[in-house]
Each structure stands twice: as structure tokens, then as C-alpha cells.
Amino acid sequence: MQRLRGVRPVKLTTNERWDLVDAIAERTVTVGTYRQTIGDILGELTVKPATGIPVAVAVLYAFWSIFGSFAGTLVTDGFMVRLFDDHWLPWLQAAWPGPDSLLYYLAVGDPLAETCFEAFGMLTSGLFVAIGVVLPAVLIFYLMMTLLEDSGYLPRLAVLMDTVLHRIGLHGYAIIPAILGLGCNVPAVTATRILETRKQRFMMMTLLAIFIPCGAQLGVMRDVIPDLVGPVMLYLICGFGIFGFVLDRIIPGENPEILIDVPPYHWPAWENVARKLWTRTKGFLKEAVPFVLFGVLLVNLLYLAGVIGALADLFEPLFVTWFGVPKETVGPLIAAFLRKDLAVAQLSTIAMTPYQMITSVVLISIYFPCVATFVMMLREGWKQMLAAVGVLFAVVFVYGGLIHAAGILMGVA
Amino acid sequence: MNEPIDTGTTVLMVGNPNVGKSALFNRLTGANAVVSNYPGTTVDYTEGTLIEAHRTCTIIDVPGTYSLTPRDAAEEVAVRLLGEYPGAVVLLVLDATRIERGLYLALEVIERGVPCIIALNMTDAAHDKHISVDAAEMERVLGIPVIETTAISGEGVKQLAGMIRNAKAADISAISGRLNGDGAAEEMVALRSGCSGCGVCGR
Numbered sequence: 001m002q003r004l005r006g007v008r009p010v011k012l013t014t015n016e017r018w019d020l021v022d023a024i025a026e027r028t029v030t031v032g033t034y035r036q037t038i039g040d041i042l043g044e045l046t047v048k049p050a051t052g053i054p055v056a057v058a059v060l061y062a063f064w065s066i067f068g069s070f071a072g073t074l075v076t077d078g079f080m081v082r083l084f085d086d087h088w089l090p091w092l093q094a095a096w097p098g099p100d101s102l103l104y105y106l107a108v109g110d111p112l113a114e115t116c117f118e119a120f121g122m123l124t125s126g127l128f129v130a131i132g133v134v135l136p137a138v139l140i141f142y143l144m145m146t147l148l149e150d151s152g153y154l155p156r157l158a159v160l161m162d163t164v165l166h167r168i169g170l171h172g173y174a175i176i177p178a179i180l181g182l183g184c185n186v187p188a189v190t191a192t193r194i195l196e197t198r199k200q201r202f203m204m205m206t207l208l209a210i211f212i213p214c215g216a217q218l219g220v221m222r223d224v225i226p227d228l229v230g231p232v233m234l235y236l237i238c239g240f241g242i243f244g245f246v247l248d249r250i251i252p253g254e255n256p257e258i259l260i261d262v263p264p265y266h267w268p269a270w271e272n273v274a275r276k277l278w279t280r281t282k283g284f285l286k287e288a289v290p291f292v293l294f295g296v297l298l299v300n301l302l303y304l305a306g307v308i309g310a311l312a313d314l315f316e317p318l319f320v321t322w323f324g325v326p327k328e329t330v331g332p333l334i335a336a337f338l339r340k341d342l343a344v345a346q347l348s349t350i351a352m353t354p355y356q357m358i359t360s361v362v363l364i365s366i367y368f369p370c371v372a373t374f375v376m377m378l379r380e381g382w383k384q385m386l387a388a389v390g391v392l393f394a395v396v397f398v399y400g401g402l403i404h405a406a407g408i409l410m411g412v413a
Numbered sequence: 414m415n416e417p418i419d420t421g422t423t424v425l426m427v428g429n430p431n432v433g434k435s436a437l438f439n440r441l442t443g444a445n446a447v448v449s450n451y452p453g454t455t456v457d458y459t460e461g462t463l464i465e466a467h468r469t470c471t472i473i474d475v476p477g478t479y480s481l482t483p484r485d486a487a488e489e490v491a492v493r494l495l496g497e498y499p500g501a502v503v504l505l506v507l508d509a510t511r512i513e514r515g516l517y518l519a520l521e522v523i524e525r526g527v528p529c530i531i532a533l534n535m536t537d538a539a540h541d542k543h544i545s546v547d548a549a550e551m552e553r554v555l556g557i558p559v560i561e562t563t564a565i566s567g568e569g570v571k572q573l574a575g576m577i578r579n580a581k582a583a584d585i586s587a588i589s590g591r592l593n594g595d596g597a598a599e600e601m602v603a604l605r606s607g608c609s610g611c612g613v614c615g616r
Contacts, residue, residue: 007526007582007583007584008526009524009525009526010524010526010585010586011524012520012524012585017517017520017521018517020520020585020588020589020592021513021516021517021520022513023589023592024516024551024554024555024588024592025512025513025516027547027550027551027554027592028512028546028547028548028550028551028554029512029544029545029546029547030544030545030547031543031544032543032544032545033543034542034543146449149449149450149451149454150448150449150450151450152450152451154449154450154451155451155452173453176451176453190456190457191453191456193456193457193476193485193486193487193490194453194456194485194486194487195485195486196484196485201486260452261430261431261452263431263450263451263452264538265450266450268450269565272436272448272565275439275445276447276448276449279445279447
């Protein structure tokens with residue numbers, strides 16, 4: 001495999017190179033008569049706004065309802081809740097010795113709890129959130145996303161979203177990291193590399209970490225506060241738009257136009273779908289499950305040590321007067337740094353008004369991304385990561401206040 | 414005794430976005446690189462090992478790029494990798510349905526004087542679109558091996574694996590010479606081992 005003697009590097013000009021390409025293609029390629037296929041017609045219809053937008057709405061709606069009915073209603077409510085609350089929890093509460101011991105508190109939690117959400121032990125809430133709620137959500141989400149990816153629909157969605165996203169200094173292709181982020185923010189952060197300028201990558205990474213809830217969080221939200229998911233998502237989308245617009249004005253840099261290469265539709269190859277689904281689910285099991293269990297442990301230890309109580313006292317004025325939420329939400333906010341899904345589950349057991357619930361869930365979503373996402377952001381550059389954290393604090397403070405203000409104006413806060 | 418010998422060769426898979434590099438990579442190495450139907454799926458590189466005829470080499474699935482003048486961060490990764498492995502064999506992956514833009518990048522790589530081999534991928538899709546690409550003629554003109562493949566079904570992958578060791582550096586002036594029918598440049602290099610140039614196969 002050694003180099004052929006006498007081959008020196010040369011450098012052609014762009015024109016010379018294209019001339020050579022034309023000459024080679026002319027020699028080797030013959031194009032027969034081409035007839036339009038159904039795929040081509042569908043391809044056209046799904047990018048033209050008049051037909052494409054209704055299709056996009058239908059696709060996304062179908063995505064959400066399959067997600068909800070399969071992961072939520074069928075697997076979690078129909079099977080997992082019964083398994084965990086009726087069998088696993090009572091058995092564990094009875095079998096684990098010494099309800100007053102430290103170990104019992106950490107592993108099982110509240111000896112009188114009736115659901116796995118309330119118990120808050122590693123083996124009760126931790127396992128239930130990870131296996132019972134998040135796993136089915138992640139699995140069905142990845143299955144549908146893989147189908148969207150492999151069929152070739154995603155780039156068409158990018159074309160449709162282009163006009164909207166241009167208003168906030170991004171372009172249509174930014175929809176790809178955004179949708180990946182709805183599954184997990186970790187691969188989404190790397191996917192921002194398909195955007196051209198540093199400005200766009202930074203904006204997308206920051207907005208992603210702040211406003212895109214991950215699949216785990218969506219799964220828990222759908223399960224514990226099904227009626228409030230709509231308003232929460234609405235606030236997140238509005239926030240994405242508002243702060244995208246602001247960041248676009250503040251950050252120097254360019255927003256170049258791009259050409260998107262839209263591939264033809266394909267039938268997804270089942271082999272590839274199965275392989276991807278397995279790789280991604282395995283990734284979840286390996287990374288998220290230990291984090292959830294560890295998160296429950298750490299939060300319990302922090303409660304025991306009185307750290308969370310102290311922090312709650314310290315931040316009480318901010319939370320109660322500025323955001324309008326109960327001071328108990330400080331604990332979940334700390335847990336959110338480890339796993340946001342866990343934090344939402346924890347919130348659901350605190351007594352508060354629906355609007356306070358919406359506010360605190362939105363706060364959790366826009367609050368720190370999980371540890372794994374942080375590590376990925378760090379890989380893309382520590383300066384950018386620090387800047388993103390700065391933006392994050394500003395956004396949490398401003399947007400949290402805005403939501404509270406909106407609630408006051410509507411008379412619900 | 415049965416341990417495969419490491420040839421120490423690195424193979425870089427280079428091509429436009431969404432031409433099936435990752436699918437081909439998975440076929441060649443048995444790895445699990447993520448494959449999707451949109452340009453820009455691979456934004457970072459993946460390394461794998463190819464074992465062929467009792468020898469192993471390292472294969473790197475490089476993010477897709479349209480040219481060697483990077484346009485985004487993923488393309489920068491591609492150009493950087495080419496610089497980091499100056500002695501590597503480049504496996505150029507071309508989409509048979511969109512040959513021209515693939516050739517443009519291929520020529521850019523060939524100009525660097527590195528040993529190359531071409532995988533003419535998506536031949537199934539080209540067939541469906543009634544596009545036919547004369548691989549033998551392309552091989553003759555470019556002076557580097559050209560193998561037709563369909564990564565999604567695995568067709569041609571074995572042959573490609575066997576031919577990687579026959580990768581050749583090509584001379585641009587000889588290519589233009591052959592295109593212009595210049596007799597002096599017409600002398601043929603025996604690309605496939607065992608070929609004595611008898612002329613029967615038309616090469």
C-alpha cells in the first residue's frame with residue numbers, strides 16, 4: 001500500500017477541478033429516462049409550505065400522542081404503576097428491616113408511602129422513575145425518532161422551519177439538534193456542529209440546554225402532571241423564541257444562508273432501526289439509571305445533613321417573592337442538577353397551586369442541564385460553557401420572574 | 414498462529430454527507446456507528462477495525478464534507494483528520510446517484526497524492542433512477558480501484574475490503590491525459606493483483 005513513485009501533490013483551481021469532474025462524468029455516467037416516483041411526489045408535498053405545514057403538524061401530533069399513549073398510558077400506568085405500587089413497594093416496606101434506620105431511609109424511604117413517587121428511596125422512587133417511567137418513554141421516543149431520521153423526514157422539517165428559525169438568527173437545520181434534544185441533550189450538543197458559525201453553535205447549545213426538555217423529563221411530566229404539560233411546553237417554546245431573539249441581537253457573528261441537501265425518502269431498514277434503538281437504549285440504561293439512583297441517594301443525604309434546608313432558607317426570598325413558588329421546591333431544584341426527571345417526580349408530591357406547579361416545572365426545565373450535558377458542553381469548549389452558564393442564570397432569573405408576572409396579570413399566581 | 418497480523422494501516426473514509434459512509438463503515442467493521450437518512454449524522458469520527466484475509470487495519474468513519482474547505486465544525490473534523498494521518502489510505506465513498514459532487518471532493522483528495530480507492534455506493538438507488546455508472550471506465554480513467562457497493566444490503570462490501578490493499582495514488586496529469594485520449598499516458602497500471610494486462614477484460 002505504499003505510495004506510487006512520482007506522484008506529487010498538485011493543487012487545481014476550482015474551475016479546473018470542475019472541468020475534470022465534468023469530463024470524467026461524461027465518460028462514465030449515463031442517465032436514462034427518469035420517471036417520477038411516489039416518493040418524489042411525497043417529497044415535494046412535504047416541503048411546500050401549503051401542504052408541508054399541515055403534514056408537519058400531523059406528524060408531530062402523532063409523535064406526541066403515540067409517545068403519551070404507549071409510554072404513559074399503556075406501559076407506565078397500565079403495567080409499571082401496578083407492579084411498583086401494588087407489589088414492589090409494599091413488599092419492600094415489609095421486608096426491609098428497621099423502618100427507623102438510616103439504610104431504610106436511603107433505600108426505601110417513607111415507610112407509610114402509598115406510591116413509589118412519594119416514598120423517595122433509592123430502590124423505590126429511584127427504580128420506579130428509571131425503569132417504570134423513563135425507560136418506556138425513552139424507548140418509544142427513540143423508535144419514532146429513528147423512523148423520522150431514516151425515512152428522510154427530518155431535513156424536510158428543517159426546510160419548513162427555516163423561515164421561523166431565521167427570525168432568531170438560526171436556520172432550519174437547527175431543528176435537528178432541537179429534536180435530538182427532546183430525546184437526550186447529550187447527543188444534541190454534539191449535533192450542533194452541523195451549524196456553521198460559532199455564534200449559531202453557541203446559541204443553539206445554550207437554548208438547547210435551557211429550553212429543550214429531554215425525553216426522560218417529558219416522560220415524567222406526562223405521567224405526574226398530564227394536564228399541565230401543555231402550558232409548560234408553551235412557556236418553554238415562548239422562552240426559546242424570546243431568548244433566541246435576544247441572544248441573536250447581543251452576540252456578534254454571522255447567520256449565513258445555507259443550502260440544505262434534502263435526501264430522497266427511503267423505507268427505514270428494520271435492521272438499522274433495531275440496531276440504533278438498541279444502541280441508544282443501552283446508552284440510556286448505562287448512563288441514566290445509575291444517575292437516577294445516585295441522585296436519590298445524594299438528595300436524601302443532603303436532606304439528612306440539613307444542607308437542603310439551609311439552602312431553602314437562603315433562597316426562600318428569591319423563590320417565594322420573585323418566582324412565586326413554595327420554598328420546598330429548592331430541594332427538587334438541587335436534585336435537578338443530577339436528573340431533571342427525578343426533580344419533576346419530586347415536585348409532584350409537594351402541595352401547591354397548578355400555576356405554581358407550572359412555574360416550578362418550567363424553572364426545573366430551564367435550570368441547569370444535567371451533569372452529562374454539562375460534560376458534553378465542556379468538550380465543545382470551556383469558554384463557551386461558562387458563557388452558556390452565565391446566560392442560563394440570567395434566563396432563569398428573568399424568565400422565572402416573567403412567568404410569575406404573567407401569572408399575577410392573569411390572576412392565577 | 415491464528416492471530417491476525419496488524420498491518421498498521423489507517424483507512425480514512427471520506428465522502429459527501431449522506432452517501433452512506435457510516436453504513437459502509439458498519440459493514441466493514443461490524444461496529445455500531447449511527448446511520449440516518451439526513452446529511453450531518455456523523456459529526457465526530459468513529460474508529461473501527463477491519464479484518465480481511467488475516468490482516469487488520471484501522472478504519473475511521475470521517476464526518477461528511479462537500480470539499481476540503483470546511484464550512485462547519487463537522488467538516489473541520491474531516492479536514493483535520495486528513496492532516497493528522499498523512500500516510501493513511503483514503504477510501505472515497507461516492508453516491509452513484511450524485512456522482513459529480515463526489516468526484517469533486519475525490520479529486521481534491523487525489524491531488525494530495527495519497528493512496529485512494531473508490532467505493533461507488535448506493536448503486537441500488539442509481540439503478541432505480543436509471544443512472545448507470547461505468548465503474549470499470551472510471552477505474553481506467555482515474556487509475557485507482559473503483560468498487561461498486563450497496564452498503565445497506567452489503568453488496569460489494571467483501572470485494573471492497575479485499576481491494577483496500579490495492580489503493581493507489583493517482584497522478585492528475587495522467588488522468589487528464591487519459592481523458593484526452595493521450596497515447597503516452599494511456600499505458601495502464603495493473604490495478605488488480607494477478608492481472609497481467611492480457612487485454613481480454615478490456616482494461
